[in-house]
Amino acid sequence: MPGVAIVTDSTADLPEELATRLGITVVPLNIFVDGRTWEDRVSMMPDDFMMMTSGETLPSTTAPTVQQFARVYEALAQDHDQILSIHISSRLSGTCASATEARNLFLDGPEITVIDTGSASMGTGLIVKQVAERAQCGAEIGQLTALVENLQARTHVIFMVDTLEHLRRGGRIGRAAEIIGSVLQLKPILTIEEGIVVPQARTRTRNRAITGILQLIEEVPIIESAAVLHTAGSNDLGLIVETLIRKTGDQDLIVSEISPVLSTHIGPRGLGVAFIEGEMA
Amino acid sequence: MVSRNTSSDQNSTSNSLEFNWDGQETTRALRAVVHGFEANVSSINALNVFPVPDGDTGTNMHLTLKAAISELDNHPDGQPERYDEVMKVITRGALMGARGNSGVILYQIISGLNTGASGAEVLDSETMVRGLNSAAELAYKAVTNPVEGTMLTVIREVASACEKHPGETLLETLATARKAAEVAVAATPDQLPVLRQAGVVDAGGQGLLAIFTALEQFASDDLDTTGMTLVSDPPASFATDMHFLDQAEMIHGMDEFGYCINFAVAGDDLESSGLRAALDALGQSTVVVGDATMCKVHTHSNRPGLILEAALMFGDIHNVRIDNMRSQTEQLLSERHAVADGRKEPAAPTGDPESALGIGIVAVAAGDGVSEALTGLGADVIVAGGATMNPSTGEIRDAIASLNREQVIVLPNDSNIIASARQAAELSDVDVRVVPTRSIQQCIGALTAFNFDAALDDNVAAMEAAAGDVRALAVTRAQRDAVIDGLEFRTGEFMGVLDGKPCVSGSDAVSTVRHLFQNASVQNHELATIFIGDSADETLEETIVELLEQEFPDLEFEVTTGNQPHYDLLIALE
Numbered sequence: 001m002p003g004v005a006i007v008t009d010s011t012a013d014l015p016e017e018l019a020t021r022l023g024i025t026v027v028p029l030n031i032f033v034d035g036r037t038w039e040d041r042v043s044m045m046p047d048d049f050m051m052m053t054s055g056e057t058l059p060s061t062t063a064p065t066v067q068q069f070a071r072v073y074e075a076l077a078q079d080h081d082q083i084l085s086i087h088i089s090s091r092l093s094g095t096c097a098s099a100t101e102a103r104n105l106f107l108d109g110p111e112i113t114v115i116d117t118g119s120a121s122m123g124t125g126l127i128v129k130q131v132a133e134r135a136q137c138g139a140e141i142g143q144l145t146a147l148v149e150n151l152q153a154r155t156h157v158i159f160m161v162d163t164l165e166h167l168r169r170g171g172r173i174g175r176a177a178e179i180i181g182s183v184l185q186l187k188p189i190l191t192i193e194e195g196i197v198v199p200q201a202r203t204r205t206r207n208r209a210i211t212g213i214l215q216l217i218e219e220v221p222i223i224e225s226a227a228v229l230h231t232a233g234s235n236d237l238g239l240i241v242e243t244l245i246r247k248t249g250d251q252d253l254i255v256s257e258i259s260p261v262l263s264t265h266i267g268p269r270g271l272g273v274a275f276i277e278g279e280m281a
Numbered sequence: 282m283v284s285r286n287t288s289s290d291q292n293s294t295s296n297s298l299e300f301n302w303d304g305q306e307t308t309r310a311l312r313a314v315v316h317g318f319e320a321n322v323s324s325i326n327a328l329n330v331f332p333v334p335d336g337d338t339g340t341n342m343h344l345t346l347k348a349a350i351s352e353l354d355n356h357p358d359g360q361p362e363r364y365d366e367v368m369k370v371i372t373r374g375a376l377m378g379a380r381g382n383s384g385v386i387l388y389q390i391i392s393g394l395n396t397g398a399s400g401a402e403v404l405d406s407e408t409m410v411r412g413l414n415s416a417a418e419l420a421y422k423a424v425t426n427p428v429e430g431t432m433l434t435v436i437r438e439v440a441s442a443c444e445k446h447p448g449e450t451l452l453e454t455l456a457t458a459r460k461a462a463e464v465a466v467a468a469t470p471d472q473l474p475v476l477r478q479a480g481v482v483d484a485g486g487q488g489l490l491a492i493f494t495a496l497e498q499f500a501s502d503d504l505d506t507t508g509m510t511l512v513s514d515p516p517a518s519f520a521t522d523m524h525f526l527d528q529a530e531m532i533h534g535m536d537e538f539g540y541c542i543n544f545a546v547a548g549d550d551l552e553s554s555g556l557r558a559a560l561d562a563l564g565q566s567t568v569v570v571g572d573a574t575m576c577k578v579h580t581h582s583n584r585p586g587l588i589l590e591a592a593l594m595f596g597d598i599h600n601v602r603i604d605n606m607r608s609q610t611e612q613l614l615s616e617r618h619a620v621a622d623g624r625k626e627p628a629a630p631t632g633d634p635e636s637a638l639g640i641g642i643v644a645v646a647a648g649d650g651v652s653e654a655l656t657g658l659g660a661d662v663i664v665a666g667g668a669t670m671n672p673s674t675g676e677i678r679d680a681i682a683s684l685n686r687e688q689v690i691v692l693p694n695d696s697n698i699i700a701s702a703r704q705a706a707e708l709s710d711v712d713v714r715v716v717p718t719r720s721i722q723q724c725i726g727a728l729t730a731f732n733f734d735a736a737l738d739d740n741v742a743a744m745e746a747a748a749g750d751v752r753a754l755a756v757t758r759a760q761r762d763a764v765i766d767g768l769e770f771r772t773g774e775f776m777g778v779l780d781g782k783p784c785v786s787g788s789d790a791v792s793t794v795r796h797l798f799q800n801a802s803v804q805n806h807e808l809a810t811i812f813i814g815d816s817a818d819e820t821l822e823e824t825i826v827e828l829l830e831q832e833f834p835d836l837e838f839e840v841t842t843g844n845q846p847h848y849d850l851l852i853a854l855e
Contacts, residue, residue, distance in 0.1 A: 178695065181656075181657045183657045183841060184654050184657060184658065184725065185651075185660075198734075201730075203729065204725075204855050205808045207694050208807070
């Protein structure tokens with residue numbers, strides 16, 4: 001197959017059907033629970049995961065191995081000269097590092113470009129989606145990397161966690177220390193900025209957190225594309241979905257369940273949005 | 282060796298009525314005022330409008346006065362000789378020691394007297410009038426919305442009476458002042474409906490009256506001719522525990538000694554310095570005042586017998602009075618301990634260089650659980666204190682300084698602490714803003730709204746708005762019988778307080794909290810955060826949560842151990 005092969009990782013939270021349709025190869029991260037290894041979104045799906053982690057045992061997560069990437073690249077190299085590998089923020093995961101190591105193994109092979117989106121979940125997913133669509137239309141690698149760069153600056157992820165327990169157990173993610181010390185319940189609104197998780201605002205009830213996210217969305221003049229994200233148990237996505245459909249005009253708004261790997265840090269009943277801001281005229 | 286006379290009157294045999302006060306005499310007068318005031322603390326405390334455990338005006342004014350005097354004790358150059366110097370020193374002490382609204386206004390009054398003292402070697406009638414006028418002026422300026430029927434009215438009436446009828450002597454002017462204060466205090470219930478309703482006079486005004494009464498008594502006492510006039514009859518307007526002892530006593534310190542010992546030593550050629558040295562070695566807070574024929578002694582000791590034995594070496598002893606201070610101070614001590622138990626060390630540095638540059642937050646709180654909750658929400662340092670123990674301006678300023686930040690937000694968490702927080706802010710070298718939170722509940726709202734990345738002004742605005750969105754519910758016990766808006770409260774019974782106002786009375790905590798929730802338009806709120814106080818019954822937590830969850834199914838409840846004193850429950854409705 002001619003053209004550029006597009007690779008991402010499981011934390012991009014792309015719906016499987018979409019990835020298949022756009023010919024995107026998804027490399028899974030890994031989860032360890034009770035001495036067993038599971039592949040994110042492959043051998044463990046979001047639903048299984050929440051059941052498994054309700055107990056005391058803390059799951060741990062790792063980036064795809066160099067070997068995992070190498071096998072994927074090797075397979076793709078059979079019929080592609082160029083591979084564009086687009087991933088979760090290198091400040092949140094070792095995924096980009098593994099991909100880069102794997103790329104360095106191919107001395108004479110395909111031209112592999114690894115890109116750190118500085119984002120996560122559908123923040124990465126929305127970028128990958130647009131790039132894959134353009135790749136299918138025959139765009140060249142230079143155009144695609146320029147597109148990623150352009151989209152990165154306009155991509156935002158805003159989410160809330162329903163419990164601080166998982167951020168606490170997972171250790172510090174970015175500046176989570178500002179919120180995890182509380183005795184009283186907090187429903188913080190978080191964003192990803194410059195590749196790390198940053199508390200955006202603190203609220204004390206779920207409704208206020210959702211209202212806060214809605215307000216932040218409303219403040220954006222134009223939203224080009226968007227997706228709604230959630231972990232298990234979030235039944236109150238209605239208002240956010242409605243608002244984003246209104247703002248994007250996209251009746252087929254993507255509602256994506258966050259991968260087990262990210263859920264490890266977010267916990268149940270987390271929800272959020274990823275969107276790409278429209279370019280100013 | 283002490284004479285009531287100024288130096289030029291050394292040989293005068295007339296009584297002290299016509300004498301002005303130099304620095305030394307003013308200092309003695311001030312000590313007498315502090316002591317005289319102490320006897321009134323509890324009766325002034327009892328004059329609170331609502332029978333809730335709240336800002337004790339008597340305690341606050343007393344501690345502010347004590348702080349003013351102790352500045353004099355710690356003065357590096359010894360006791361100043363000049364009146365204006367004394368006033369300068371005590372003004373500084375009152376500033377740092379001001380507690381509560383009444384303390385802050387008292388500081389303004391002292392500061393006004395200091396302004397009037399400028400250039401005055403001695404305090405005479407004219408200087409007093411000048412000082413009272415600036416005192417009234419400054420006190421009014423210090424309050425954003427001056428209300429009549431308070432200590433402001435009293436100081437203004439005193440100033441105006443003394444201006445119209447200045448005495449020829451200081452004593453006459455002080456007598457005019459005291460009389461004017463009496464009339465003004467008695468009129469406060471007519472000016473302020475809440476006072477009338479509660480059947481009390483204004484506590485701060487009563488405190489001023491205590492001060493002017495003590496000043497007049499000090500001035501009229503005649504040590505030289507009669508030796509001892511230990512007890513004067515209390516003015517009729519005072520509560521029964523007004524027992525103004527004499528002019529030479531030091532206040533009770535919070536030392537570990539159990540007895541307050543007062544007596545006189547008479548002799549032909551008394552060596553007062555030797556007597557003072559001997560008693561100093563045996564007792565605490567020792568004061569010896571008098572001349573070669575008669576000295577008065579006040580000291581604290583666990584062994585009163587030893588003190589008396591030692592004094593016998595110098596002369597005959599008379600008028601011995603020994604009081605057990607422990608019983609008097611036990612209650613205050615236990616209150617203080619309760620507050621001190623809630624004291625938190627400043628949060629350890631996080632090592633995050635960004636946070637060192639950020640905005641620091643100082644919050645006032647009592648109870649370790651409450652303090653921990655506020656710290657978890659982002660308060661960097663907790664100043665121990667609250668409704669019943671207002672921290673001083675100096676304590677708040679020190680907390681601000683301890684943060685070492687360029688920008689600091691102070692959350693006073695009690696309406697009676699806002700003024701001293703503002704004063705502390707003014708005294709600080711860094712940019713300090715006071716978000717005028719009136720309760721711990723409001724503080725939770727304010728802290729939640731704090732944004733680490735936002736600018737100081739934006740944070741202050743957001744925190745003020747968020748504090749206003751929180752309803753503050755509390756359950757406590759009535760401190761006295763009272764009728765408020767037709768509701769009867771009996772001492773010791775439960776009372777429900779909504780946004781600072783008592784509105785529910787009940788015989789048990791559970792029914793009280795239930796009625797309180799019914800009064801609070803719960804449907805507009807999502808979350809009730811409940812702090813269990815240290816006086817609460819052990820089963821209360823379980824009982825109320827079960828009941829409230831059943832009755833208010835749409836409301837989310839979060840219960841935590843607050844260990845706050847006096848309030849069985851503090852509830853924030855968000």
